[in-house]
Amino acid sequence: MDKLQLHYVHELDPSKVYSVNRRTGKVSILSASSLSARQQKDASPNSIIVDGFATLSSVVGATSTEIVGTAGTTVTCPLGSQTADVSGFMASTVSRDPTAGVKDGQIIVDNIFTTQAGVNFSLLKIPGGARNPVNRTTIQTLHTGNCGDEQRIQSLTGTWPPLRVDMVVDDTSSMSNELDGVKAALASVITGQATSQRGHSYELISFKDAPQMRLPNTDDASAALAAVQALTPAGGGTDCPEDSIGALNLALTSIEADEDSEAHILFVSDASPKNGNIDDTIARAQQAQVRVNVMLSGDCATTAAAANPAAQAAAVSSRAIFGRLARETGGVYFYLPNATTQQYTDALKEIFDSVAEGFTELSSGVTVARIEGPSGYERIFRIDVPASKSSLRVVSYGGTGNVSLLASRGSVPTSELFDVKSTRPGNSETLQVNNPQAGTWFVKVVGETDFAGVSLLPLVNP
Structure with a gap:
C-alpha cells in the first residue's frame, strides 16, 4: 500500500490486478486491457484471469429470506507451492449489519497444483426486496494469491439488487432508424458490462396495434441482444396511434412480480397511444419505483393533422403524454424527430448509462x-x-x-x-x-x- 501511495484497501482499483515480487519488493499493475485476445475472451463478468495464475469471484444474490454473498480465490501454479486467500465484508448500504461484518475466508481446496479459498456472507432480507432501501447491499472482497516469488492482489466490489431493463419498443414500419439505434446502443452497453460487478437482466416487448412479449426477463445478455437484433420494422395499423400504454402495462405487470431487481423501462416510439389511461400507468410505475425512460421520435398530433385534419381533435400529443410519463417517474426524456441512426444511438446510450450509473x-x-x-x-x-x-x-x-x-x-x-x-x-x-x-x-x-x-x-x- 505504501508503494502505491494508498492508505486503505478500498482505494485499490477493482479493474486492476496488483502484482508484487516478494523477493525484490517491486510492484506492478496489470489490467484487463493488458490481457491477450484469448485471455480477454475467457474473462467472465466475475473473474479476471491473468496468465492462468488466478481466478477470482465475488457474487451477491438473494433467496426468499436472505441476501447472500460468496467470494473465492483459486490459484494454480505449475510448480506447486501456491497459496490463496480471500477476505471482505458484505453490508447494507443503509446500516451495516454486525452479523455480516468482516470475514476471513477458509481453504476449501488444497492439492499439489491448486489452492482455493472461499468465504460466505448473509444478511436478513427485509420485506419489500429491491424496493426497500434497507436491502441495498454492497460486497467488497480482497483476493490474494502467491505463486513462487509473485504475489497478486485484487479488490472486487459488487452490489445488490441487480439492474433490470424492460425494453418496450415500437416496431412498426416507420421505426427503422430508431430500431437500428436500439440495437447499436444495447450492443455497446452489453460489451461495457463485461467487467461489471452488478447483475443485469433484460426483457423485450414490442408493439404495434397490440403488445407482444418478445423475450421474458433474462440475465442472458446474448439472448437479449439476439432478441433485439431480430426486431424488424414492418406493418402496423392504418392509424398513427399504437397500443403503447398496453405494452407499458405488460412490462409493469412483469416487473411487479419481480421483487429482487431494480427495474427501469426503456420506451421507444414515434407514435401516440390509442388505448389506456396514462394516469393509471404513471401510478403503477411510481408504486413499483420504476423509472420510465423515453426516446420519442414522432408526434401523432402533428402527423394526424397533416394526413387528415379531421383526425386532429382525436390525436393525442405523444410529447405531452410521454414527456409527462418520464418526468413523473424520474426518467430521462428525449424527443428527436427525423434524427439519424447515430443520434438515436447516442440518446439511447445516454439512457442506458443513466440506468447503470444513475444521476x-x-x-x-x-x-x-x-x-x-x-x-x-x-x-x-x-x-x-x-x-x-x-x-x-x-x-x-x-x-x-x-x-x-x-x-x-x-x-x-x-x-x-x-x-x-x-x-x-x-x-x-x-x-x-x-x-x-x-x-x-x-x-x-x-x-x-x-x-x-x-x-x-x-x-x-x-
Missing part, C-alpha cells in the same frame, strides 16, 4: 468537488427547480483541463439539443437561466480534454 443529485448552494475524467467523458447531474424561482445558475471552476457545460429541462442535453450551454476555454463555465420553468433540470459536464479537480456549484435563487 448525481444537485442541491442549491452545495458544491460537488473533484469531478474528473478523460477527454470525451460526460458526467450528468440533475436538480429539481421549484416554481416561481428567479434564476437557475450553475458554475464550474478549478482543477485542470477543459470542460463545457450544457443544461436542459426535462431531458438530458445533447450537443444538438439543449436549453443553455457554456463552452469557454478552461474550466470556468457559467449556465444562467432566468425565470426557469419548474421541474427537473439536467446538467451535463463534458470533458473537451482530460480534466481533474473540477468543482460544480448550482444556485437556485428565490
Whole structure:
C-alpha cells in the first residue's frame, strides 16, 4: 500500500490486478486491457484471469429470506507451492449489519497444483426486496494469491439488487432508424458490462396495434441482444396511434412480480397511444419505483393533422403524454424527430448509462468537488427547480483541463439539443437561466480534454 501511495484497501482499483515480487519488493499493475485476445475472451463478468495464475469471484444474490454473498480465490501454479486467500465484508448500504461484518475466508481446496479459498456472507432480507432501501447491499472482497516469488492482489466490489431493463419498443414500419439505434446502443452497453460487478437482466416487448412479449426477463445478455437484433420494422395499423400504454402495462405487470431487481423501462416510439389511461400507468410505475425512460421520435398530433385534419381533435400529443410519463417517474426524456441512426444511438446510450450509473443529485448552494475524467467523458447531474424561482445558475471552476457545460429541462442535453450551454476555454463555465420553468433540470459536464479537480456549484435563487 505504501508503494502505491494508498492508505486503505478500498482505494485499490477493482479493474486492476496488483502484482508484487516478494523477493525484490517491486510492484506492478496489470489490467484487463493488458490481457491477450484469448485471455480477454475467457474473462467472465466475475473473474479476471491473468496468465492462468488466478481466478477470482465475488457474487451477491438473494433467496426468499436472505441476501447472500460468496467470494473465492483459486490459484494454480505449475510448480506447486501456491497459496490463496480471500477476505471482505458484505453490508447494507443503509446500516451495516454486525452479523455480516468482516470475514476471513477458509481453504476449501488444497492439492499439489491448486489452492482455493472461499468465504460466505448473509444478511436478513427485509420485506419489500429491491424496493426497500434497507436491502441495498454492497460486497467488497480482497483476493490474494502467491505463486513462487509473485504475489497478486485484487479488490472486487459488487452490489445488490441487480439492474433490470424492460425494453418496450415500437416496431412498426416507420421505426427503422430508431430500431437500428436500439440495437447499436444495447450492443455497446452489453460489451461495457463485461467487467461489471452488478447483475443485469433484460426483457423485450414490442408493439404495434397490440403488445407482444418478445423475450421474458433474462440475465442472458446474448439472448437479449439476439432478441433485439431480430426486431424488424414492418406493418402496423392504418392509424398513427399504437397500443403503447398496453405494452407499458405488460412490462409493469412483469416487473411487479419481480421483487429482487431494480427495474427501469426503456420506451421507444414515434407514435401516440390509442388505448389506456396514462394516469393509471404513471401510478403503477411510481408504486413499483420504476423509472420510465423515453426516446420519442414522432408526434401523432402533428402527423394526424397533416394526413387528415379531421383526425386532429382525436390525436393525442405523444410529447405531452410521454414527456409527462418520464418526468413523473424520474426518467430521462428525449424527443428527436427525423434524427439519424447515430443520434438515436447516442440518446439511447445516454439512457442506458443513466440506468447503470444513475444521476448525481444537485442541491442549491452545495458544491460537488473533484469531478474528473478523460477527454470525451460526460458526467450528468440533475436538480429539481421549484416554481416561481428567479434564476437557475450553475458554475464550474478549478482543477485542470477543459470542460463545457450544457443544461436542459426535462431531458438530458445533447450537443444538438439543449436549453443553455457554456463552452469557454478552461474550466470556468457559467449556465444562467432566468425565470426557469419548474421541474427537473439536467446538467451535463463534458470533458473537451482530460480534466481533474473540477468543482460544480448550482444556485437556485428565490
